[in-house]
Amino acid sequence: MYLVTPLIMLRLLKRGVRYGDYHKRWPERFGFFDGARVRESLWVHAVSVGEVNAAEPLIKALRGRYPDAPLVVTTVTPTGSERVRQLFGDSVFHVYLPYDLPFAVTRFLRHVRPRMAIIVETEIWPNLYLTCRRRGIPLMIANARLSERSLRGYRPMGSLVRRALRCVRLIAAQSRTDAERYRLLGADPDKVVVTGNMKFDMPVPYDAERQGQELRLQWGQLRPAWIAGSTHEVEELQVLEAHLEVLKRLPDALLLIAPRHPERFKLVESAARSLGLSVGTRSADQVPSTAHQVFVIDAMGELMPFYAAADLAFVGGSLVPIGGHNVLEPAALATPVLVGPHTFNFQEITLTLIQEGGAARVGSVEELASEVVRLLGDAAGLERMGAAARTVFDSERGAVKRVIGMIDDLLRE
Known part of the structure; x- marks a missing residue:
């Protein structure tokens, strides 16, 4: 540990540049x-x-x-x-x-x-x-x-x-x-x-569902919307490419995307604009409008109301070999879950959700787009998946x- 201390100091310097006040807390x-x-x-x-x-x-x-x-x-x-x-x-x-x-x-x-x-x-x-x-x-x-x-x-x-x-x-x-x-x-x-x-046992925010309903009113109750939560580098571009395919079949579909790390907020916004998508952000627009095709949730700690507002949730870190993130957050709000092939961080929970019908696995960008289109066009299927996801959450x-x-x-x- 003493030998690697110089490398530790370099890492502190790098992190201090990325996070403004972090250098004040190095001691x-x-x-x-x-x-x-x-x-x-x-x-x-x-x-x-x-x-x-x-x-x-x-x-x-x-x-x-x-x-x-x-x-x-x-x-x-x-x-x-x-x-x-x-x-x-x-x-x-x-x-x-x-x-x-x-x-x-x-x-x-x-x-x-x-x-x-x-x-x-x-x-x-x-x-x-x-x-x-x-x-x-x-x-x-x-x-x-x-x-x-x-x-x-x-x-x-x-x-x-x-x-x-x-x-x-x-x-x-x-x-x-x-x-x-x-x-x-x-x-x-x-x-x-x-x-x-x-x-x-995580507490479901008491007003998450109410906030979700209010958010939903901003872009229209009948407008199909899916969310990609806790996404990572490379994966974010994959999600945006999947949404381009979704728009070919569902022209009014909305993608909500919440990058895992704050330093990626602007990068994801720029990537979406470069693909010709109409983009809104939490910091600039507060809520999505009917004009937005993509909405970047560039804020920390606000994922749950957006999970509640969406018809379908893709949980990130799973199309890339990160190991996946918390599938229980959308499940707690009865929101159906999609995951990629890499879910070793939440292996047993994910398998249980899939076996009980509350989640589905996709192996590629093409499969993600296809499954999003299929599920957004099946209101009864979404309701069954959401109910199954909530049942798994409650039973454990x-x-x-x-x-x-x-x-x-x-x-x-």
């Missing part, structure tokens, strides 16, 4: 921050936006169960930090996770003095884990998932990762597959349990309650 990555108001805290680490969203119901449950304990939430990315601020404001203490350098980890733990550490999904940092054990801080991995690609990535550091995982008191895995992969990586089999996916809830019970036990010990 946090080395354990320097004002943590005077947090002692005996409960610490939750969620690396970025997806993990913060997954942790939301757990953090809210912890706040209700332990109202007197300060809650510390760490992230790694600026977008994750912004999402914490949107969801929790000043009700939690947010700081960036320090790099896995011994002095930085020690300084961080000395500041926040956690009664317990809860790592969300997949973050295995040897110095952090070993220091928690030395300081007697119980460590838990909640909503644990481990893709086949991550398993392969950790294996070259096998003995070090095994040592780190042996510091963990409990691993609450999303699925049997995730549990088995953690065991293969070296976790104590007796400390790995399957609790389900906490993302099923309960993971947070199980995880909270385990946290109670560890804190009592």
Whole structure:
């Protein structure tokens, strides 16, 4: 870790250029921050936006169960930090996770003095884990998932990762597959349990459906609309090309597109205009009009109302080998789901949705366009898919309650 510190500094410089205020918070990555108001805290680490969203119901449950304990939430990315601020404001203490350098980890733990550490999904940092054990801080991995690609990535550091995982008191895995992969990586089999996916327990914004209906009125109740959420580079152009094909069959169709990363907002807008499409944006136009063929959602944290407003949702990161993003967000709003071939980040959930009829998989841009046209022309089919997706979402809830019970036990010990 010391040897790669010069590369870390270069990465900080690059990120500071991309995200204006990030350079002001560099010291946090080395354990320097004002943590005077947090002692005996409960610490939750969620690396970025997806993990913060997954942790939301757990953090809210912890706040209700332990109202007197300060809650510390760490992230790694600026977008994750912004999402914490949107969801929790000043009700939690947010700081960036320090790099896995011994002095930085020690300084961080000395500041926040956690009664317990809860790592969300997949973050295995040897110095952090070993220091928690030395300081007697119980460590838990909640909503644990481990893709086949991550398993392969950790294996070259096998003995070090095994040592780190042996510091963990409990691993609450999303699925049997995730549990088995953690065991293969070296976790104590007796400390790995399957609790389900906490993302099923995410709160559906109480007014998302109402906001969706209001958005829908702006472009017409009968106008066919589909959304591509959390899209990535290359994939965004593929989605726009698919929409050109859709327009040949459905000339009044509307595409709502929400790039995963803010730095891509302008690029996607420019790409759509270069293809001759009429484009609106959230920042400039607020809502789509009847004149817009494409509407870029260039804002963070506003995806759910647009999922509610759309007839059909394509969840990004799946036409390109990113592994897919959260299919539960549209499912929670009874919006039918389309995914590409690469869904290893949400493998079991996606398969369940497909098997139960709430989602469909497409293998290419041509298949995406064809399936969008087919479904937008089948109102009854869309309604059946949406109902099936919501049923899957409702039936899988309960993971947070199980995880909270385990946290109670560890804190009592």
